[in-house]
Every structure is written in structure tokens, then in C-alpha cells.
Amino acid sequence: MTKNGTNPPHNRTRAEQKEQTRRAIVDAAFRMLSADHSYANLSLREVAREAGIAPTSFYRHFKDMDELGLTLVDEAGLMLRQLMRQARARIARGGGSVVRTSVETFMEFVDTNSNEFRLLLRERSGTSKAFRSAVQREMMHFIQELSDYIRQKTHSNHKSALWEADALVTIVFNAGADALDLPKAQREELSNKVIQQLRYVTRGAEAGRK
Amino acid sequence: MTKNGTNPPHNRTRAEQKEQTRRAIVDAAFRMLSADHSYANLSLREVAREAGIAPTSFYRHFKDMDELGLTLVDEAGLMLRQLMRQARARIARGGGSVVRTSVETFMEFVDTNSNEFRLLLRERSGTSKAFRSAVQREMMHFIQELSDYIRQKTHSNHKSALWEADALVTIVFNAGADALDLPKAQREELSNKVIQQLRYVTRGAEAGRK
DNA sequence: TATTTTAGTGAACAGCTGTTCGCAGGAAAA
DNA sequence: TTTTCCTGCGAACAGCTGTTCACTAAAATA
Numbered sequence: 051m052t053k054n055g056t057n058p059p060h061n062r063t064r065a066e067q068k069e070q071t072r073r074a075i076v077d078a079a080f081r082m083l084s085a086d087h088s089y090a091n092l093s094l095r096e097v098a099r100e101a102g103i104a105p106t107s108f109y110r111h112f113k114d115m116d117e118l119g120l121t122l123v124d125e126a127g128l129m130l131r132q133l134m135r136q137a138r139a140r141i142a143r144g145g146g147s148v149v150r151t152s153v154e155t156f157m158e159f160v161d162t163n164s165n166e167f168r169l170l171l172r173e174r175s176g177t178s179k180a181f182r183s184a185v186q187r188e189m190m191h192f193i194q195e196l197s198d199y200i201r202q203k204t205h206s207n208h209k210s211a212l213w214e215a216d217a218l219v220t221i222v223f224n225a226g227a228d229a230l231d232l233p234k235a236q237r238e239e240l241s242n243k244v245i246q247q248l249r250y251v252t253r254g255a256e257a258g259r260k
Numbered sequence: 261m262t263k264n265g266t267n268p269p270h271n272r273t274r275a276e277q278k279e280q281t282r283r284a285i286v287d288a289a290f291r292m293l294s295a296d297h298s299y300a301n302l303s304l305r306e307v308a309r310e311a312g313i314a315p316t317s318f319y320r321h322f323k324d325m326d327e328l329g330l331t332l333v334d335e336a337g338l339m340l341r342q343l344m345r346q347a348r349a350r351i352a353r354g355g356g357s358v359v360r361t362s363v364e365t366f367m368e369f370v371d372t373n374s375n376e377f378r379l380l381l382r383e384r385s386g387t388s389k390a391f392r393s394a395v396q397r398e399m400m401h402f403i404q405e406l407s408d409y410i411r412q413k414t415h416s417n418h419k420s421a422l423w424e425a426d427a428l429v430t431i432v433f434n435a436g437a438d439a440l441d442l443p444k445a446q447r448e449e450l451s452n453k454v455i456q457q458l459r460y461v462t463r464g465a466e467a468g469r470k
Numbered sequence: 471t472a473t474t475t476t477a478g479t480g481a482a483c484a485g486c487t488g489t490t491c492g493c494a495g496g497a498a499a500a
Numbered sequence: 501t502t503t504t505c506c507t508g509c510g511a512a513c514a515g516c517t518g519t520t521c522a523c524t525a526a527a528a529t530a
Binding site: 064067068071103104105106107110111 | 505506507508509510
Binding site for chain 2: 085086087088090091168171172174175176177178179182183186210213214216217220221224227231243246247249250251252253254255257258
């Protein structure tokens with residue numbers, strides 16, 4: 051008998067059942083993240099408990115907490131990038147300021163997926179080199195996509211577009227971190243600050259181009 | 261008898277001895293920080309062992325690991341600010357570019373005091389609200405001093421100078437984090453990127469002024 | 471000198487951790 | 501049908517954790 055409440059393995063292929071348990075583990079891990087619980091101090095047993103399986107069953111799906119963690123980082127990074135792509139698509143179909151829309155989209159992600167964002171934020175400077183690299187990689191994708199967008203809009207050269215995108219992402223990401231500890235009321239003020247700071251960067255980069 | 265190797269308490273006042281042990285604890289804690297050991301997963305017993313005292317003795321000096329941690333954050337923040345003040349003083353006596361000198365000074369801090377920097381970096385997004393606030397406070401001091409400097413140099417208004425300083429510190433701090441995982445060879449390249457990005461910000465902010 | 475205060479101690483506690491092991495029982499393969 | 505494969509399990513292990521307690525001995529105070 052499975053402790054995992056939903057659907058005993060009757061009439062299900064092994065592959066289906068295995069995938070379902072794997073997802074239960076991943077979802078449980080995400081659910082356990084919060085302002086005062088980081089992935090780093092999350093134990094294998096806690097995850098197993100939340101997922102409704104025995105601690106030992108964990109090993110049937112991941113060899114390590116590290117392996118699970120890297121999965122989470124990938125999923126969170128993907129989630130974020132998809133959201134930003136949608137935002138750019140919306141803008142392309144003619145909707146408002148690029149900077150403002152991007153910032154608002156990002157802040158929405160931070161607000162509605164705080165735990166996923168916290169994961170990226172924390173593991174970026176965590177004690178596992180593998181985690182740090184994984185987050186770095188996600189951010190590099192993020193920066194690259196923005197850089198391409200800038201290059202297409204402004205015809206600036208590779209390096210300067212990349213550096214500009216890098217600065218923009220750094221500022222936005224940092225503001226997201228600040229937003230986590232801010233009451234809703236003060237977040238708009240934060241957004242205004244960020245938008246202004248991003249304008250500094252874009253204007254400064256533009257000035258360098260001509 | 262004290263396990264703490266140096267100087268048994270003969271011929272010393274209680275206050276002196278207590279202070280010495282307290283320092284031994286603080287220093288031990290700093291020594292234990294590294295790329296793969298954060299303050300968050302540092303145990304009271306590890307600190308005690310490194311300091312050469314019994315675990316129980318810890319409580320004679322700090323009621324918590326939290327209390328010790330906040331002390332470390334204060335010391336690290338102070339250290340950083342003092343260094344940057346020296347750098348500005350050096351610049352005032354007529355030495356080179358403000359931006360370049362500041363960046364190089366900061367990078368030197370990251371290089372020679374990696375563990376102190378890592379403490380600030382990590383606890384800024386850690387699981388303790390008190391820690392996050394403490395780091396935030398240190399960074400605010402840092403930003404404020406830079407903002408004053410900018411205002412004195414450029415006669416810009418309060419808010420824009422503050423926002424500019426905020427963006428500059430964000431970018432530099434972030435680059436410091438990146439530097440930690442980079443081999444020496446690639447750090448100069450990183451410095452060049454940062455310097456360029458800071459110029460974007462200062463130019464952009466200047467453009468907004470006129 | 472006699473008394474009180476206090477930094478430091480070792481033993482002991484319950485509670486948690488990751489991981490190994492052998493076993494069950496249903497799914498898949500022969 | 502018989503055999504093999506594999507997900508999930510409970511028991512058990514050693515090793516770590518924070519914290520309590522009653523004690524010592526030296527310094528400070530009376």
C-alpha cells in the first residue's frame with residue numbers, strides 16, 4: 051500500500067505511477083519553501099513527510115537532495131523565462147512601455163511565485179557550487195534573451211547589448227529580493243525606483259552608442 | 261581550567277578574560293565561514309569546538325547563534341564601509357578615476373575578506389528576518405555615504421542621487437558575488453564589465469539632470 | 471578573612487538527521 | 501503460468517544537534 055494518498059497503483063503502468071510520485075516529491079519540496087525555510091535547510095525526511103512517502107522511497111527517484119534541488123532550480127528558471135517571454139509578446143502586440151511592462155511582469159512573478167523566486171535568490175549564493183552554477187545558467191539565459199531583444203531594437207553591438215542586459219537584470223532581480231520583505235503598499239514605490247534606475251542604464255548605454 | 265589554550269585566567273580581571281573569550285568565539289565563527297560553509301548551517305557546537313571552549317560556555321556570551329550572527333554582520337559591514345571611506349579619501353587626495361578606484365577597492369575587499377563578504381551576501385536573503393534587516397541596514401549606510409558623495413560632486417537632488425547610488429551599489433555588490441566563483445584571470449574582465457555598467461548609470465543619471 | 475558572583479565544565483537528555491538493509495507485493499517479461 | 505523486475509516500506513544504525521543541570525574554582529565584594 052502506498053502512503054501517498056492519491057490513487058493506489060492499480061490499473062496504472064509503472065511509468066505512470068513513478069512519474070506521479072516524482073511529481074509529488076517535487077511539488078512537496080516547493081510547498082515547503084518559505085520566507086523562513088530555505089532549500090538548504092530542508093531535510094530529506096521533511097520532503098518525504100510532505101510528499102506522503104517513506105524517507106527511504108525518496109531514493110527511488112533522486113539519488114540526493116542535491117539532485118532534487120537542481121530539478122527545482124530548472125523548473126523555477128523555466129517558469130520565470132516563460133513569463134517574461136509572454137510579457138515581451140504582449141508588448142510586441144502593442145502594449146505600453148517595454149521597461150514598465152517588464153518590471154511589472156517580473157514583480158508579479160515575485161509576488162505569486164515567491165518561493166520559486168526565493169529558491170533562485172538563495173541558491174545563487176548558497177554553499178553548493180552546482181546550485182550556484184545552475185542559477186547562474188538560468189540567469190544567463192534570461193540575460194541572453196533580453197540582450198537579443200535590445201540588439202534587435204537598437205542595433206547596438208554584441209558586447210554592449212549584453213552588458214546592458216546584464217545590468218538591467220541585476221537591478222530588477224535585486225529589487226525582487228527587496229520586494230519580498232516589503233508590505234504591498236511600499237512595492238509601488240519600489241517599482242518606480244527600479245523603473246527610474248533602468249532608465250539610467252538604457253539612457254547611459256544609448257549615450258555610449260552615438 | 262580553561263580549554264581555551266591562550267593564557268589561563270590568572271592575573272586577569274574577569275572583564276578582560278570575558279572579552280577575550282568573546283573575541284575567540286567571534287573569530288572562530290568567521291574562520292569557519294567559507295565557500296561551502298555558510299553561517300546558516302554553522303552549529304553552536306562547531307563554533308565552540310573551533311573557539312576551544314565547551315558548548316555550554318557559549319551561553320555565557322551569547323544567548324543564541326542569532327545574537328552571534330548579528331554581531332558578525334555588524335563587524336563585516338563596518339569593515340567594508342571603513343575600506344570604502346579610505347578609498348574615497350585616497351581619491352580626494354588626487355588619485356585617479358572615482359569609479360575605477362571604488363570598484364577596485366571593493367573587489368579587493370571581496371578577495372581578501374571573502375568570508376565576511378559571503379556572510380553579507382548570504383544572510384541578505386537568508387531565513388532570518390533579523391539577519392536580512394541587519395544586512396539591509398549595512399547596505400543602506402553604504403548607499404547613503406555614496407549618495408552624499410554624489411550629491412556633493414554633482415549637485416543633483418536628494419532622491420535621484422540616492423537612486424543612482426542604490427543602482428551603483430547593487431551592480432557592484434552583485435559583481436562581487438560573481439567574482440567569488442571566478443578564477444583570478446577572469447576577474448579583470450569582470451571589473452571592466454562593471455566599470456562600463458557603472459558608467460551607463462552615471463551617464464544616464466546625468467542625462468536626467470539637465 | 472568570609473561571602474557572593476560568575477566563567478567555564480562534563481554528563482545527560484530527547485530529537486532530529488542521512489543511509490543501509492531485507493522484505494513485500496504488484497507490474498512486466500518470459 | 502512462472503519468473504524477473506522494481507517501487508515502496510519499516511526497522512535499525514551511528515552521528516549530529518540545542519539545551520538543562522549541578523558542579524568547580526577563581527575573582528570580586530563585604
